[in-house]
Amino acid sequence: MLTPRPYLQQVSIRPDAEIDFDSYPYSIPAVRELGELTFHPDVTFLVGENGAGKSTVLEGIAMALGYAPEGGTRNVRLSTTDSVSSLHENLRLAHSFRKPKDGYFLRAESFFNVATYMDEVGYLGGYGDRSLHERSHGEAFMSLLTHKFRGNGLYLLDEPEAALSPNRQLAALSAIHQLVQEESQFIxxxxxxxxxxYPNAKILLFDGSGISEVQYEDTEHFAVTRDFLNNYPRRLEQLLADEE
Structure with a gap:
């Protein structure tokens, strides 16, 4: 049986795009060397330091798919900022033969604005019939995973952990897995x-040399966290030592 995923197979810069590679965001190495990004049918992670371009690329993909820059569903037409790059105008997206039945673009930094918009338009049915502002940031995000996301969907999430405690991140992993089992794809x-x-996920590292695929235990996130937890008294001593 043919699988419907990945809904989004690949993204690349359009060959006919006229680009000034000295201008933002094309001056970012990972954006300049974008090439052809191929996505996993289940979960693809974009990782890298702040400013490496991962959120910029995710925003470009979301806008090329028809989402507003601040996130939400495609029906949310909200924009309170002009600081949006032109990347989406120059992207070519390769889709599978089937379209997702559901979708959402989450930006942690602008989720407050989306929640306000939901209150203003009075649409709370997909959010547990309760204002997102009546919950903590973490509770609001979990309501997306458990109420709003219906499966058979393509979900784009930008730094969702900003809202979540470690225990809630574990709960989010479980919810993501359930949605993957329901024919969903996450970036x-x-x-x-x-x-x-998350098992078998594809991890794409954004850095000064471009974009490369890495394994979980080879990420800085894993290595630094493991080293700190295993040696935290010594690491704190080194970090907090007074300079002589």
């Missing part, structure tokens, strides 16, 4: 070593 920009542990 997630994250710094969380907990989320990155």
């Amino acid at each position: 997630i920009a994250t710094h969380s070593p907990i989320l990155l542990s």
Whole structure:
């Protein structure tokens, strides 16, 4: 039986795009060397330091798919900022033969604005019939995973761990897995070593040389976290030592 996923197979810069590679965001090495990104049918993670371009690329993909820059469903037409790059205009997306039945673009930094918009338009049915502002940030995000996301969907998440405690990140892993079992695909920009542990996920590292695929235990997120937890008295001593 043919699988419907990945819904989004690949993204690349359009060959006919006229680009100034000295301008933002094309001056970012990972964006300049984007090439052809191929996504996993289940979960693809985008990792790298702040400013490496992972959120910029995820935003470009989301906007090329028809989402507003601040996130939500395609029906949310919200934009309170002009600081959006032109990347989406120059992307070519390769889709599978079937379209997802559901979808969402989450930006942790603008989720408050989306929640306000939901209150203003009075649409709370997909959010447990309760204002997202009446919950903690973590509770609101978990309501997305458990109420709003219906499966058979393509979900783009930008640093979702910003809202989640470690226990909630574990709960999010379980919810993501359930949605994957329901024929969903995720593309997630994250710094969380907990989320990155999802089995068989594809991890794409954004750095100064471009974009490369790495294994979980080879990520800085895993190595630094493991080293700190295993040696935290010594690491704290080194970090907090007064300079002589």
